Amino acid sequence: MMNTEGITSSNSTENAILAAAEREFLTKGFAGARTTSIAEAAGVTHAMFHYYFRTKAKLFDRIIEEKISLLKEALFNPVENENASIEETIQTIIERHLDFIAANPDLPRFITSEVYSNTERSDVFLSQITKYAPIMLNNLQSKIDRAAEAGHCRHVDARMLILDITSLNIFSFIAAPILNAAISGLTADFEKFIAMRKKENFDTIMRKLKP
Amino acid sequence: MMNTEGITSSNSTENAILAAAEREFLTKGFAGARTTSIAEAAGVTHAMFHYYFRTKAKLFDRIIEEKISLLKEALFNPVENENASIEETIQTIIERHLDFIAANPDLPRFITSEVYSNTERSDVFLSQITKYAPIMLNNLQSKIDRAAEAGHCRHVDARMLILDITSLNIFSFIAAPILNAAISGLTADFEKFIAMRKKENFDTIMRKLKP
DNA sequence: ATTATCTATAGATCTATAGATAATGC
């Protein structure tokens, strides 16, 4: 099981600051976050913030690195089972991805907006993507090609398939407040909503793959 | 033809500030935007910023209102053609939506992150969504129900269909820098990318609707 | 007369540090 509870350390003050900072940064972004608010939320004096982490940027970098490794683990470790059918593979990808986002609902918005508004800080993230995504996409493409030749599915582009899956899985979380305004109470029962989208998105993708 | 060129006014200094502010707010958000940067980008002294718009929040509100009316026009004015087939209706919705986003590529990220990080300023936007979305969804649902009864498509939930369409259309724009890192040069030829996603998303949705 | 612009600066807000003091672990 992966760590979805955030960052931990041995020191309780340090811990409290880290937890408060994660919340502040994830919900407000780097520019909107305030070190005074973080210290206050952590229940420590503001000087403690600087004592443990020196600067706002350093603490932000530490948290974004933690999130990057979390993402890497969730996205690029699909425990490739050579024997799994294309249908099983797709289902596993969708379910894991959606479970991961459900456990980290603020992460997509945080990553997309920080990567966009910032260049230096997000280079680490983008270089990780550049490194790992092509491998994952090639593996999936081979699997699709083999299944297509055996007549089990259509010959689709793995890159478009992953773009479809991530779009369908992630967008609801990024736009949650707007969806709730458009469709009253849609995400009110969160568990139910996730379960529904899992089925729905799997169905959508499988129809696309069907010969 | 709708106005996708931003806000205009009769005064050139006011215009320059508005244009610069739109760029600054759309790319950096309210918290990240600097009134000094806006004035500099507009080529006027900082005092002019306050002379024309008094405060940062007032100018932000003006720009977000402009964007809301733009969205309303694009999303809730699908020129309901009673005689159009379900296929034609879906195609029109997807193409218009995608064209609108392509003309305003920063808008989805801006709206989703500002709506989330802010309560007061985005209430106007959410109340507009609450007002117009159900009407649009009901109209579409009736159309789907009629088509389904005639055997032209499956009996799907209009709300899920619109969620799928918006997810597939919007996500690429929100995650563009990440997609380009994962799939080198994917959005390099922007026109081509839009045309491809138009076809792809229409195909995905129609397969879902097929009996 | 009114509108537009400038320089200079006040005021507010945040980040970061200095320096003293208390707690902790050899």
Place this chain on the structure above:
DNA sequence: ATTATCTATAGATCTATAGATAATGC
């Protein structure tokens, strides 16, 4: 001795305003 904490304040950054001056349109 080292680590952790506090108070007080410096320093940096941004927003906003005051007050003078130039341009514009009756």
